[in-house]
Amino acid sequence: MFSTLAGEACNRIGRLTPDGVLDFDFNGGTDDYVYSVAQQPDGKTLVGGIFSTLGGVSRQTVGRVSNPQAALQFFSVAEDGTKLEWLRSGSGPEFVHAAFELSTDGISFTPLGFGERITGGWELNGLSLPIGQNFFIRGRAYSISGLGSGSHSLYEAVWHIYLSPPPLYLYLPMILK
Numbered sequence: 001m002f003s004t005l006a007g008e009a010c011n012r013i014g015r016l017t018p019d020g021v022l023d024f025d026f027n028g029g030t031d032d033y034v035y036s037v038a039q040q041p042d043g044k045t046l047v048g049g050i051f052s053t054l055g056g057v058s059r060q061t062v063g064r065v066s067n068p069q070a071a072l073q074f075f076s077v078a079e080d081g082t083k084l085e086w087l088r089s090g091s092g093p094e095f096v097h098a099a100f101e102l103s104t105d106g107i108s109f110t111p112l113g114f115g116e117r118i119t120g121g122w123e124l125n126g127l128s129l130p131i132g133q134n135f136f137i138r139g140r141a142y143s144i145s146g147l148g149s150g151s152h153s154l155y156e157a158v159w160h161i162y163l164s165p166p167p168l169y170l171y172l173p174m175i176l177k
Helices: none
Strands: 034-039 045-049 062-065 071-077 083-090 097-103 110-114 116-118 121-125 134-145 151-162
Touching: 071 134, 071 151, 083 097, 083 134, 110 121
Parallel strands: none
Antiparallel strands: 034 045, 045 062, 071 083, 083 121, 097 110, 097 134, 116 121, 134 151
């Protein structure tokens, strides 16, 4: 319901950069109310409301705004299986929280815990992940957007992991003559 954002002209929908400046690459102004906003995993933004134009294009009540920047993510597990990180950057949505689960068959998952917020993503420590066998980690994250926090989205990613066991060294006795 606004007409300015970060001191710039912006009608009812806009996006800020991490520095709090209006992102001019996001062309999403509308001619009437926006009631719901959801970001897709690829960074595109879905918008719903009672508008008839979105970003200067005729759109009746629903539309999608593209983003020139990709939504990127990176997942890593410590070699000893004690820590995992889910890093995200680019135009993807910001998460309120992230939870992680483990599976050895890719079907049944058991909770590992909620991640802790770190710069650029989420981290979970104190794990004892299986070494020397295939397993799956599922990350699920929740984001909120829209009028009065009325739009909610669940994001899910599954990674197939194999942690190599440490090398075994064979020591042979030396025979001296």
